[in-house]
Amino acid sequence: MAFTSNSAAGSPMADINVTPLVDVMLVLLIIFMVTAPIMSYPIDVNLPQRTTTPPPPTAPREPIRLRIDASGQIYWNEAPQPITALRGMMDAEVARDPTNQPMLEIDMNNEADYGVLAKVLAHAKNADMQKIGFVQATQ
Structure with missing residues (x-):
């Protein structure tokens, strides 16, 4: 077996041989590819089930118009309300029909x-209101 060198005659070659390193890396890659599916964990997902009878259609309820003026006064369907009364009013609306909440x-x-x-948004979240929208009154 002959060694080649770029330096003077008789000196050993100083370059590293990467062929064994590549062989080891390929073997490790194959091992990880084989063992990776074994190490996966299942995630339980509750998917909706198909039914042959759809739920009966329900008419949407009248929306609740909540207005906040420049002074911070809150109007619930054009009636002034204190902010402390909002949570009870929102709870009552949600409790009336939780599956068909008003907007x-x-x-x-x-x-x-x-x-x-x-x-107001914190009270709506705590009352579990699902349908919240922002409107801009036309000037």
Whole structure:
């Protein structure tokens, strides 16, 4: 077996032989490819089941119009309400029919404090209101 070198005659070759390294890496790659499916964990997903009888159609309920004016006053269907009464009113609307909730349409004045809107949204979330929309009144 002859060695070649780029330097003077008689000196050993200083380059590393990468062929064994490539062989080992290919073997490790094959091992990981074979064992990876074994190490996977199943995830339980509750998918909806097909039914032959669809649920009866329900008419949508009248939306709740909630308006916040520039001073922070809240109007529930054009009737002024304190912010502390909102949670009870929202709970009552959700409890009336939890599967067919009304749309909560929030109209906020541009000059109103954002903190009031944050409290309204927190009350809606805590009351488990599902349908919330933002509307912009035309000027």
